[in-house]
Amino acid sequence: MTVVLPRGAAAPGPVREDGVLRHAEIGTLELESGFRLPGVRLAYETWGTLAPDGSNAVLVEHALTGDTHVASGRARPGAPADEQRAAEAGGWWEGLVGPGAAIDTDRWFVVCANIVGGCYGSTGPASPAPPEVDPEGRPWGSRFPMITIRDAVRAEEALADALGVGAWRLVIGGSMGGARALEWAVTVPDRVRACAVIAACAQSSAEQIAWGQAQNLAIRQDPDFRGGDYYDGPAPVAGLGLARRIAHVTYRSAAELHHRFGRTPQGERDVIGARPAERGRYQVESYLDHQASKLAGRFDANSYLVVNEALMSHDVARGRGTLEEALARASCEWLVAAVDSDRLYLPHESDVLAAALPGEVRRRTLTSPSGHDGFLIEGPQLGKLLVETVLRED
Structure with a gap:
């Protein structure tokens, strides 16, 4: 060594x-x-x-x-x-x-x-x-x-x-x-x-494994994931970001999310729009988007799968x-x-x-x-x- x-x-x-x-x-x-x-x-x-x-x-x-x-x-x-x-x-x-x-x-x-x-x-x-x-x-x-x-x-x-x-x-x-x-x-x-x-x-409990599976599928179903062999092209940042959103909700308490964000809109744009795609965002959505962007900029999607599977296997x-x-x-x-x-x-x-x-x-x-x-x-x-x-x- x-x-x-x-x-x-x-x-x-x-x-x-x-x-x-x-x-x-x-x-x-x-x-x-x-x-x-x-x-x-x-x-x-x-x-x-x-x-x-x-x-x-x-x-x-x-x-x-x-x-x-x-x-x-x-x-x-x-x-x-x-x-x-x-x-x-x-x-x-x-x-x-x-x-x-x-x-x-x-x-x-x-x-x-x-x-x-x-x-x-x-x-x-x-x-x-x-x-x-x-x-x-x-x-x-x-x-x-x-x-x-x-x-x-x-x-x-x-x-x-x-x-x-x-x-x-x-x-x-x-x-x-x-x-x-x-x-x-x-x-x-x-x-x-x-x-x-x-x-x-x-x-790891059944519920913890269930949360882990949802995160893994978010990555694997990103079209850019390509079965894990994506290093010669775009990384599956959308899937990794979604995995992070799912995980981060479990990392914070409901009370904290309520007191920090509640139902407050992000910015001046109303959350009620003519179509769902045209509405503004809630503050909690902006927060999760930020957490997703931060992780996608610093972490590898395949490594996320490896360490998440390791934790799911814990017994x-x-x-x-x-x-x-x-x-x-x-x-x-x-x-x-x-x-x-x-x-x-x-x-x-x-x-x-x-x-x-x-x-x-x-x-x-x-x-x-x-x-x-x-x-x-x-x-x-x-x-x-x-x-x-x-x-x-x-």
């Missing part, structure tokens, strides 16, 4: 770099399906410094369309301007991770990796296929295999080896990241000391007996937290997980009007829970 430093970087020295995109070549990954995925590369970022005994490592797992940039950082002096800007940009869990934060990067060595199959630097459908698959080096496209949450953990285990991390002091994630954190604790129990599963559950007890029997493999401390207004990952599902864990684990609550996305928004509450439970002073 090879770790590739940022372009132009020298060997590690006394100057600490945080939030800089790196890549690790982890070789062939054998998937749950039996498919052997060759030449796998994982993109990742780190913050802080790994202790000599490797005891202070924290793995942060991103959600469905998340990336490696969990918090702002700093590039080495003299780094290219674009690298410095990328490092210094705010991250998606800004305030929870950083110097002096609950996950204090002056104390902890924090790692965030892009899931295999993603589109933020890790091997995925848009990556060139190896010569044995395509001598011309065209993108994997429709030939890219299905990835499961367990496959993602195995890839990250190889990354941990490459970084010299024998065991994680904490693995934490929300939503799909929570599924990956939970799978880490069960698949590789001797490498996880504490696990925080936020706004996630033990297995920590698959092939391991009952849920209690599966979770008995784990030997770590736990934080299980739900968002009280979540209508995608219901608090009751976190109760089921907590009740099945070894020992006495109490489900904690993040109070938020925002719905599922509260796990990203309510950083101060989550930080307090982390310090009270799994990140206490040793």
Whole structure:
């Protein structure tokens, strides 16, 4: 396994770099399906410094369309301007991770990796296929295999080896990241000391799978999708945008949508027109259009399908007996937290997980009007829970 430093970087020295995109070549990954995925590369970022005994490592797992940039950082002096800007940009869990934060990067060595199959630097459908698959080096496209949450953990285990991390002091994630954190604790129990599963559950429910299928079909039915082999033409941005609209409604609460938008029109144009195609828009429609446009501009449709299918496949007890029997493999401390207004990952599902864990684990609550996305928004509450439970002073 090879770790590739940022372009132009020298060997590690006394100057600490945080939030800089790196890549690790982890070789062939054998998937749950039996498919052997060759030449796998994982993109990742780190913050802080790994202790000599490797005891202070924290793995942060991103959600469905998340990336490696969990918090702002700093590039080495003299780094290219674009690298410095990328490092210094705010991250998606800004305030929870950083110097002096609950996950204090002056104390902890924090790692965030892009899931295999993603589109933020890790091997995925848009990556060139190896010569044995395509001598011309065209993108994997429709030939890219299905990835499961367990496959993602195995890839990250190889990354941990490459970084010299024998065991994680904490693995934490929300939503799909929570599924990956939970799978880490069960698949590789001797490498996880504490696990925080936020706004996630033990297995994807029928309703969650149903929402996922609707999103997948929105992409697959876009004429530009072309069965997944669209890289030489227009991307299926309409289908990807529709998938994002469907998903985003589940990420926010009905109360929040009502209080933010209600039935208010967008602009001065009336929502009542001579024909449906001629009417104006409601503010909530404009909001969803904006969310769709943002995702379509930054994400690959095939990768959306891959990671969404991975989440739909999530079942920590698959092939391991009952849920209690599966979770008995784990030997770590736990934080299980739900968002009280979540209508995608219901608090009751976190109760089921907590009740099945070894020992006495109490489900904690993040109070938020925002719905599922509260796990990203309510950083101060989550930080307090982390310090009270799994990140206490040793």
